[in-house]
Structures are given as structure tokens and as C-alpha cells.
Amino acid sequence: MEKITIKINGKDIEAVKDQSVLEVARENGFAIPALCFHPEIETRAGSCRVCLVEVSQNGRTRLVTSCNYPVRKGLEVRTDTDLVRRIRKGVVELLLSRTPDSPVIQKLARENGIEKSRFFVDEGEHYRNRCIACSLCTQVCEEVVGVSAISMLDRGRDKAPGTPYLKPSQVCIGCGACAYACPTDAISMIDEGEVRKIWGREFKMVTCSVCGKPYIPEAQVDWIVKTTGKDRSFFDKCPDHR
Amino acid sequence: MGIDIRKIDEIIERYDKSEESLLAILQDFQHTFRYVPEEGMKRVSEVLGVPESKIYGVGTFYKALSLKPVGRHTCKVCTGTACHLKGAHTLTDIIGKELGVEPGGTTKDGRFTLQTVNCVGACALAPVVMVDDEDYYEGSSPQDVLKNLRKYK
Ligand code: SF4
Ligand code: FES
Ligand code: FES
Numbered sequence: 598m599e600k601i602t603i604k605i606n607g608k609d610i611e612a613v614k615d616q617s618v619l620e621v622a623r624e625n626g627f628a629i630p631a632l633c634f635h636p637e638i639e640t641r642a643g644s645c646r647v648c649l650v651e652v653s654q655n656g657r658t659r660l661v662t663s664c665n666y667p668v669r670k671g672l673e674v675r676t677d678t679d680l681v682r683r684i685r686k687g688v689v690e691l692l693l694s695r696t697p698d699s700p701v702i703q704k705l706a707r708e709n710g711i712e713k714s715r716f717f718v719d720e721g722e723h724y725r726n727r728c729i730a731c732s733l734c735t736q737v738c739e740e741v742v743g744v745s746a747i748s749m750l751d752r753g754r755d756k757a758p759g760t761p762y763l764k765p766s767q768v769c770i771g772c773g774a775c776a777y778a779c780p781t782d783a784i785s786m787i788d789e790g791e792v793r794k795i796w797g798r799e800f801k802m803v804t805c806s807v808c809g810k811p812y813i814p815e816a817q818v819d820w821i822v823k824t825t826g827k828d829r830s831f832f833d834k835c836p837d838h839r
Numbered sequence: 840m841g842i843d844i845r846k847i848d849e850i851i852e853r854y855d856k857s858e859e860s861l862l863a864i865l866q867d868f869q870h871t872f873r874y875v876p877e878e879g880m881k882r883v884s885e886v887l888g889v890p891e892s893k894i895y896g897v898g899t900f901y902k903a904l905s906l907k908p909v910g911r912h913t914c915k916v917c918t919g920t921a922c923h924l925k926g927a928h929t930l931t932d933i934i935g936k937e938l939g940v941e942p943g944g945t946t947k948d949g950r951f952t953l954q955t956v957n958c959v960g961a962c963a964l965a966p967v968v969m970v971d972d973e974d975y976y977e978g979s980s981p982q983d984v985l986k987n988l989r990k991y992k
């Protein structure tokens with residue numbers, strides 16, 4: 598771990614070489630908006646573009662996505678210049694035209710001084726109208742959970758996650774990791790009593806033997822038991838009562 | 840629709856059992872069955888050990904792959920910039936009327952699938968209509984195109 602010093606908005610900041618600008622900045626109290634960043638996901642696709650900052654190194658200045666830009670010695674970062682604000686505003690306006698129904702994007706738009714998108718607005722009932730096509734959900738499903746139940750389907754404007762053949766997935770374990778990871782709440786997951794509905798399937802939940810709260814799908818328990826060899830009785834109680 | 844599983848296996852057999860073969864196999868399915876059947880994607884998943892979600896993702900990504908059976912012939916009307924200016928949309932409407940399908944649709948008798956595509960790289964000859972990816976009809980009036988289409992059985 599090589600320690601280096603960089604500058605953020607004129608202040609000297611200690612950092613570890615190759616950490617992302619976004620993480621260093623946030624650790625030191627500088628706010629940068631970010632949608633498609635997830636600490637557990639190694640592939641930083643950099644797809645949402647809202648985390649833009651200005652960086653200078655060796656006399657050159659440019660705009661980069663902070664979530665996947667590694668810090669190096671002597672780097673100077675500015676998070677809040679006119680240029681950053683102007684370009685980010687454009688990015689958010691485009692996101693708003695794709696996802697007019699997403700409260701998260703609507704809020705971000707207001708924060709960036711946008712009332713309404715000037716562009717064609719993608720309207721309709723499809724859940725894609727909240728999805729910014731960042732792929733976090735499919736990456737979490739593949740890289741963190743390890744089941745690959747969903748993938749990004751189609752391309753361009755229609756790109757959005759889905760299950761194979763648009764049918765209920767046979768391998769989904771109902772864990773909901775995709776829904777939790779989604780920055781714009783685009784994935785519908787409904788917990789009703791002892792049943793969880795997600796991706797067109799219904800999962801029976803295991804209830805905690807102490808508090809009686811349904812807290813984990815049976816299928817997820819099966820998966821954890823199978824892949825880690827953990828004892829099934831471990832899941833009799835929810836995390837609060839173990 | 841009955842798809843012969845042996846044919847599916849024959850195609851998969853031709854390739855290395857690795858993820859790199861995926862697209863080539865799906866293209867062969869498209870060629871042989873005129874679409875990429877679900878049974879085929881399932882089988883590829885088993886044999887190559889690639890999750891079905893990935894295979895379906897690839898299947899939906901490429902315009903050259905279709906998940907529904909396409910007709911014996913495909914009629915692609917270029918709607919790229921040059922062709923657009925030369926009336927590609929009127930041409931599409933007229934062909935659609937003649938065939939009785941919307942773009943993306945297949946005629947009931949399975950003879951034609953009508954598609955619109957973006958620039959086929961022959962802008963000087965706009966508007967361009969391409970049949971079965973090999974016959975080009977360029978700069979032609981709608982009447983000529985319709986006459987030519989009748990040749991395809
Ligand atoms: S559903 Fe959410 S996590 Fe998945 S691609 Fe869309 S915005 Fe990203
Ligand atoms: S958070 Fe950096 S590009 Fe989305
Ligand atoms: S626009 Fe039709 S060939 Fe280029």
C-alpha cells in the first residue's frame with residue numbers, strides 16, 4: 598500500500614495509490630453524486646457519468662468519472678467547478694429523459710437545477726422507465742451472489758435487465774440483491790407475509806423462530822447451505838436474534 | 840414448433856466447448872432454423888457451462904439474431920440518413936402494405952420478414968432495399984421494388 602498525497606479542492610489529502618478518486622473524496626467529506634458505483638463490484642463500468650470531476654496532472658486538465666479514476670501522486674481534483682456543474686447538468690438531463698418516473702433521478706435533477714428535460718421523454722409503464730441501464734444488478738447477481746439469474750437484454754434505448762426468455766428464472770434464489778443494489782429502485786420486489794415476489798416468481802420465506810419475522814427466502818438458504826456448507830439450523834433465527 | 844434436438848447438438852459439436860464459441864453457435868442456429876430457438880439456448884448453456892441469462896442476453900443484443908422464426912426471405916429496407924431523405928419510410932409503408940406486415944413482422948405464409956436497418960453502406964444508391972442479404976435493389980421506385988419482391992417464393 599503506497600501512501601500518496603493528492604489535492605482535492607485545494608486541500609492536501611492522504612490517499613492510497615490506485616484508490617478511486619470518488620472513494621478518497623467521500624472519505625474526506627467531499628460530496629460527489631454517484632449512481633452506478635457499488636463498493637462490492639470490481640468492474641467499474643462508469644456508465645452513469647454523474648460522478649464527473651475535473652482532474653489535473655502534469656499540466657493537463659480533463660474531466661473524468663471519479664468512480665473509476667485511480668489516484669496517483671500529485672493529482673489535483675476539483676469537484677465543483679463551473680465546467681463540472683455544466684456537464685453534469687447535461688448528463689442528468691439525459692438520464693431524466695430516459696427515466697422520468699424515477700424519484701431518485703427526479704431529485705438529482707432538481708439538485709442540478711433541472712425542471713424538465715428538453716429532450717424526448719421516454720414515457721410508459723415499463724419498469725425500464727426507472728432503469729438507467731447501469732448493469733449493477735446483473736453484476737451483483739453474477740459476481741457477488743454467483744447465480745447469474747439476470748442479464749442485460751437488448752441494446753440502446755431498450756437495454757434493461759431481465760430473466761432468460763423473459764420467463765421466471767429457474768436459478769434465481771430470491772435474495773433481492775439486485776433490487777438492493779439498484780440505484781434507482783427500478784426492480785420490483787414485494788414482500789407479503791411469508792412470500793417474496795421478484796422477477797415473476799414467488800419465494801417462500803423462512804421465519805425467525807424468535808420474533809416470527811419472515812426474513813430470508815428458503816431458496817437462498819438452500820443456496821448458502823450448498824455453496825458454503827453452513828449448517829441449516831443457523832437460519833432458524835434472523836440476524837437480530839442469533 | 841418442433842426443433843430437432845439432434846440438429847442443435849450437431850451445430851454445437853462443431854465448436855470448442857468454450858464461451859468464445861457462443862456467438863458462432865447462435866449464428867449457426869439462426870442460419871439453420873431461421874431463428875434462435877429457446878431449446879437451442881438451453882442446450883448451449885448445458886454444454887458450454889455458460890449461464891442461460893448470458894446466452895439470452897447475447898441473443899437479444901445482436902440484430903442479426905432473431906428469437907422468433909423469420910420468413911424464408913428477409914427484406915431489409917435501409918432507413919439510414921441518405922435513404923431516409925430519399926423516401927425510405929414511404930417505401931417501407933408501401934412494402935409493408937403489399938406484404939401485409941409491419942416492420943419486424945413476418946408474413947402469415949412465412950415467405951417474408953420485413954425489417955428496417957440503418958445504413959447498409961451504399962448511400963450513393965439510396966434508397967436501398969436488400970433481400971436475403973445478397974440482392975440489392977437501389978434507387979428504385981416502389982413499383983420496381985414490389986415487382987422484384989414477387990420473384991421470391
Ligand atoms: S435495474 Fe437498476 S441496477 Fe439494474 S441496470 Fe437498471 S438501474 Fe442499474
Ligand atoms: S458512479 Fe461513476 S460513472 Fe456512475
Ligand atoms: S443510408 Fe441507406 S445505405 Fe447509407
